[in-house]
Amino acid sequence: MILMKDIYKTYANGVTALNGINIDIKQGEFVYIVGPSGAGKSTFIKLIFREVKPSSGTIVIGDMDLSGIKERKVPFLRRNIGVVYQDFKLLSKLSVYENIAFALEVIEESPKNIRKRVMEVLEQVGLKNKARFLPNELSGGEQQRVSIARAIVNHPKIVIADEPTGNLDPETSWGIMKTFEEINASGTTIIMATHSKEIVNTIKKRVIAIEDGLIVRDEHRGDYGYEI
Numbered sequence: 001m002i003l004m005k006d007i008y009k010t011y012a013n014g015v016t017a018l019n020g021i022n023i024d025i026k027q028g029e030f031v032y033i034v035g036p037s038g039a040g041k042s043t044f045i046k047l048i049f050r051e052v053k054p055s056s057g058t059i060v061i062g063d064m065d066l067s068g069i070k071e072r073k074v075p076f077l078r079r080n081i082g083v084v085y086q087d088f089k090l091l092s093k094l095s096v097y098e099n100i101a102f103a104l105e106v107i108e109e110s111p112k113n114i115r116k117r118v119m120e121v122l123e124q125v126g127l128k129n130k131a132r133f134l135p136n137e138l139s140g141g142e143q144q145r146v147s148i149a150r151a152i153v154n155h156p157k158i159v160i161a162d163e164p165t166g167n168l169d170p171e172t173s174w175g176i177m178k179t180f181e182e183i184n185a186s187g188t189t190i191i192m193a194t195h196s197k198e199i200v201n202t203i204k205k206r207v208i209a210i211e212d213g214l215i216v217r218d219e220h221r222g223d224y225g226y227e228i
């Protein structure tokens with residue numbers, strides 16, 4: 001599903017973020033990516049949806065080998081991947097409904113299907129009654145739910161989340177995690193970078209630890225393993 005072989009990444013400024021990564025993640029897995037600040041977690045995550053290109057090595061996502069992929073094929077890769085960010089990245093002038101519908105409009109889904117599917121995902125994240133609200137009229141947790149709804153509206157096979165609870169209080173974070181678990185239960189692969197020891201040690205999943213651009217630990221139902 002997600003395969004990386006001998007992945008190295010050195011940025012244009014000379015910083016080497018990844019130093020020989022090998023990984024195999026199967027469809028339907030839930031994986032935490034942990035490690036110190038600057039270890040290479042975000043770089044690892046960005047490789048999956050081709051926000052970042054490796055300096056060398058092979059990446060296969062589903063049946064797509066990204067090594068030789070043409071730029072015009074990248075949107076097809078991204079259709080299978082939903083992304084959730086720490087700071088939500090919602091469009092502030094668009095309503096909740098429009099923020100989610102936008103993801104379907106760009107792939108030219110019919111207006112009837114768009115309406116049906118947007119209301120479906122809003123129901124799934126518990127925000128059906130806020131469809132007409134603007135993002136700044138919502139709490140942080142609600143905004144993150146909108147961004148999760150946007151990420152899953154197109155039925156992606158993979159959802160990637162880069163510190164999705166980083167800006168939320170603990171109670172709200174547990175609710176967001178429950179939503180990710182429900183999405184995972186329907187067969188979607190979840191890759192989540194997190195600094196939350198409480199979450200990783202409570203909701204046990206596969207844990208991949210990255211330090212200095214290398215995978216130093218890969219455990220089924222692992223622990224967070226750091227003090228903060």
Ligand SMILES: Nc1ncnc2c1ncn2[C@@H]1O[C@H](COP(=O)(O)OP(=O)(O)OP(=O)(O)O)[C@@H](O)[C@H]1O
Pocket residue numbers: 011012013015016017035036037038039040041042043044
């Ligand atoms: N666009 C970039 N250009 C140059 N260097 C970068 C770029 N993005 C990241 N880096 C560097 O690559 C290294 C790894 O960064 P990365 O963001 O992947 O770490 P991280 O583990 O996600 O950190 P954090 O937990 O703080 O988010 C760092 O030294 C960082 O400064």
